[in-house]
Amino acid sequence: MNLSHRSIIASMADGIGELSFAGEEWVARAKTEMDICHSLHRAALGDVTFSLCEVAHNPPRYLDCGNKVSWHVIFENGRVSVASGFLDRADLIIEGDHSVLSNLARVQHTGRDPDIVSEAQTALQKLSRWKVIGSLPEHSGLRGLLQSFHDRMAEVTLPRFVWMSPEWVAIARHILTTRATSEKYRESLSEVDYTFAEEFHSVPRYASSPDENLGFWVKVSRGNLVVGSGPLPRALGEPDQLTFGDYRPTLPVGRTVNAAMSEDDQKSQAAYSKSAFQYDKESERPVIQQSSPSGKVPMPKELSRIFAPLHDELSKRTSGELPSDFSSDLPPAWSQSAGFDRKDDYSKGWLRYDKVNLYGEAIS
Numbered sequence: 001m002n003l004s005h006r007s008i009i010a011s012m013a014d015g016i017g018e019l020s021f022a023g024e025e026w027v028a029r030a031k032t033e034m035d036i037c038h039s040l041h042r043a044a045l046g047d048v049t050f051s052l053c054e055v056a057h058n059p060p061r062y063l064d065c066g067n068k069v070s071w072h073v074i075f076e077n078g079r080v081s082v083a084s085g086f087l088d089r090a091d092l093i094i095e096g097d098h099s100v101l102s103n104l105a106r107v108q109h110t111g112r113d114p115d116i117v118s119e120a121q122t123a124l125q126k127l128s129r130w131k132v133i134g135s136l137p138e139h140s141g142l143r144g145l146l147q148s149f150h151d152r153m154a155e156v157t158l159p160r161f162v163w164m165s166p167e168w169v170a171i172a173r174h175i176l177t178t179r180a181t182s183e184k185y186r187e188s189l190s191e192v193d194y195t196f197a198e199e200f201h202s203v204p205r206y207a208s209s210p211d212e213n214l215g216f217w218v219k220v221s222r223g224n225l226v227v228g229s230g231p232l233p234r235a236l237g238e239p240d241q242l243t244f245g246d247y248r249p250t251l252p253v254g255r256t257v258n259a260a261m262s263e264d265d266q267k268s269q270a271a272y273s274k275s276a277f278q279y280d281k282e283s284e285r286p287v288i289q290q291s292s293p294s295g296k297v298p299m300p301k302e303l304s305r306i307f308a309p310l311h312d313e314l315s316k317r318t319s320g321e322l323p324s325d326f327s328s329d330l331p332p333a334w335s336q337s338a339g340f341d342r343k344d345d346y347s348k349g350w351l352r353y354d355k356v357n358l359y360g361e362a363i364s
């Protein structure tokens with residue numbers, strides 16, 4: 001994990017969040033937190049009038065909000081209001097990728113090293129296209145309120161990371177270790193000895209070094225659970241359960257939140273998987289291979305219970321790249337957006353703009 005990876009994790013609020021940025025539940029919570037902040041900072045606001053709108057492109061499919069989602073806040077006549085939707089008359093309008101906006105919203109100032117926070121923000125801002133109209137006024141009271149609001153929302157906003165990246169694995173580690181060490185499950189794992197691993201090749205260069213596979217592994221030894229990033233180290237021996245395959249076609253499936261999928265979504269996913277994961281004649285092997293190199297029996301039920309919520313919880317926190325965003329000459333089954341994942345025109349009209357930070361200030 002390089003320094004930017006470490007700073008992003010280190011700068012974020014504790015935990016893994018629970019509300020998707022700009023979703024209905026997030027906006028409802030934002031209303032509550034903004035009212036609290038407004039009451040605390042009212043004296044410093046004076047008669048300031050200001051409105052902010054944030055537009056997040058390419059939001060997760062399970063939000064069922066189309067190709068973009070937005071929210072806004074208005075300060076006027078000593079009052080504040082927060083609502084969902086686009087506000088075209090806002091004094092400051094910020095548009096960017098939903099995943100990047102989610103992660104920036106997770107960065108917390110209070111209790112964090114300012115240098116680490118700055119490094120994380122710079123790294124994240126480079127990952128999106130931005131459009132900014134207007135600016136934030138030089139008003140210390142307003143800026144203080146917005147930073148206080150931001151830090152409060154950072155605690156509940158869930159991040160969205162590149163699938164199988166070190167940051168993504170950090171989320172998996174949090175979920176699995178929290179469950180494994182809980183009073184409910186701790187004792188049941190005391191006799192379990194099992195190693196699980198997933199590894200994927202043909203990874204985009206922005207996600208890893210050239211010729212480096214991504215993945216994650218979980219080793220349980222007599223109740224002690226360890227979660228690592230990347231391929232399983234050889235020193236740990238053969239895995240008891242191994243999934244190995246091509247990174248690219250797995251991306252859409254890696255974002256599916258099963259609990260939120262409709263019947264049509266399920267049919268669409270099944271059709272995609274049948275086409276995208278068929279036997280690859282060129283490499284003479286399945287696109288995705290599942291095996292048990294150690295020959296051990298399937299995953300123990302005690303460990304399966306620990307893994308039970310992992311897929312959906314990680315899918316909510318997986319960012320929105322398509323194989324076509326970073327690869328060329330793809331097989332037809334992988335080159336088009338899948339209906340269960342997004343609409344075909346999700347990026348239509350979304351142009352590249354100069355990068356700015358969340359206060360509308362240009363990045364040097």
